[in-house]
Structures are given as C-alpha cells and as structure tokens.
Amino acid sequence: MRAIIGLWRWRRNPLRRTTDLVEAWLALATLLLILVAAPSAGAAVGVSMQGTLQKAVRDQRKDRHPVAAVVVRRLSRGPLAPDPETPSGRDAHSRVVADWTAPDGTPRHGTVIADLKTPVPGDRFWLWTDRHGRIMGRPLDSATATTHSALAGFGAAVLAAGLLESARRLVLWHMVRRRHAGWDRAWAKAGPDWGKADTGS
Known part of the structure; x- marks a missing residue:
C-alpha cells in the first residue's frame, strides 16, 4: 500500500527525483511479487512434498x-x-x-x-x-504427511517473501549509498567556498 501511495505522491511532484520513482516502483513490484510469486512457490513446494511423502506412506505401508x-x-x-x-x-x-x-x-x-x-x-x-x-x-500416516507438506509449503512461501524483501532492501541500500556519494562529491566541491563572497553560493 505504501508503494502505491508513494507512486501517486511522486506522480506530478516538481521535487521528484528519478530515484524516488525507482524506489516507489521497486516497492510496488516487490509487493506484487510477494503477493503472487511467494504463494506460488509455497504451493509448488507443498504439492511436490505431498507427492513425495504420500509415496513414502505407500512404500512404508507395503514394507512394514x-x-x-x-x-x-x-x-x-x-x-x-x-x-x-x-x-x-x-x-x-x-x-x-x-x-x-x-x-x-x-x-x-x-x-x-x-x-x-x-x-x-x-x-x-x-x-x-x-x-x-x-x-x-x-509407518508414516497420510494425515501426518499432509501436515508436513503444508508446513513445507508455508515455509517456502515465507522464505520466498523474505528473499524478495531482502533483495528490495539491498537494491535500496545501493541506491542510498550512491545518492550519499553524490552528495559528498557535491559538498566537497562547494564546501571550501561555502559562504564566501563572490563564490556563487
């Protein structure tokens, strides 16, 4: 929600920087991926685990x-x-x-x-x-296998969401570092003459 509000706020703001838009779009893209990709990853892992564990249930019932x-x-x-x-x-x-x-x-x-x-x-x-x-x-019973599969799917979804959010924060951290480096360069250029007459400050 904050990403959508950020995009709307920066839409026609004269103080908007390119990095502000990038940050807002990055947050929105991450939110959409968390809402779509993370549950999809969880479902895929859960279904895969369910198939594997139910096969183990059948094999154990046959062998034990x-x-x-x-x-x-x-x-x-x-x-x-x-x-x-x-x-x-x-x-x-x-x-x-x-x-x-x-x-x-x-x-x-x-x-x-x-x-x-x-x-x-x-x-x-x-x-x-x-x-x-x-x-x-x-032998493993079918209900326990289903429970383990559901927990594995939930864990995979949470992990995927955490990885996406971590990636967003890493990109944001790099952007902030570049912005601060730019400010440092600008200050180094203007700093020694700050406040002196006829320096254009």
Whole structure:
C-alpha cells in the first residue's frame, strides 16, 4: 500500500527525483511479487512434498507389517519417553523381552519397546516389522504427511517473501549509498567556498 501511495505522491511532484520513482516502483513490484510469486512457490513446494511423502506412506505401508508380540519379561521399571509418532503423548512405553512371529513365519525373540504401562509376562502388544520380522518404526500416516507438506509449503512461501524483501532492501541500500556519494562529491566541491563572497553560493 505504501508503494502505491508513494507512486501517486511522486506522480506530478516538481521535487521528484528519478530515484524516488525507482524506489516507489521497486516497492510496488516487490509487493506484487510477494503477493503472487511467494504463494506460488509455497504451493509448488507443498504439492511436490505431498507427492513425495504420500509415496513414502505407500512404500512404508507395503514394507512394514503389524505383528502381535507376547511379553516374556519386563526389563525396566519406569516408563520410557512416548513414541513421538503416536497421536497421544500420554502413551507410556516400556522395554521388554518379547516373542513374535515374522510375516514370513520366522519366530523372533528380542528386546523391544512395548506400548504397555505395566507389562507382565503373557501380555500381547503390536509391533511393526519388515517381512523378515526385523523391528521397524511405525509407518508414516497420510494425515501426518499432509501436515508436513503444508508446513513445507508455508515455509517456502515465507522464505520466498523474505528473499524478495531482502533483495528490495539491498537494491535500496545501493541506491542510498550512491545518492550519499553524490552528495559528498557535491559538498566537497562547494564546501571550501561555502559562504564566501563572490563564490556563487
């Protein structure tokens, strides 16, 4: 808005300098680019990320399988930190020794994290494994992938807007430096004779 007001103010002003118009047009062009290019960049990044992450969701769902495990014994007394990928941060987990059967039929035995607050031998819980029964992380879900894509798109839009504004300020800084250098040269030429008689000042 300030750019448009600046252009209107300098439209027929007799004190207008060329640099004043350039600054106003630069501000207007930057504003238009921020309103058009930044959201476009954000949308492009968001769509690209959405495609990549949704493919990862499909791949992980294909490669990771939920299997039932049985607690053999508990290893630690206190609950561990909750799984960051669970929807609720209140879910307490414990380290246990457990038995499970891989999707390919291989029996497995090992130390795992169980989503049980107070596991006792014989308790059943679910694990995510590959087809050979090796423990895998919980697969990414579609809603989380969409959220990450939206955040990436928003971040890209903000970054694009920041870069455009930084470029405008850099050009403006160079213009101001040139203007001040011109004033310094003019003052150096007129300064020594300033106020003396017959010097045209």
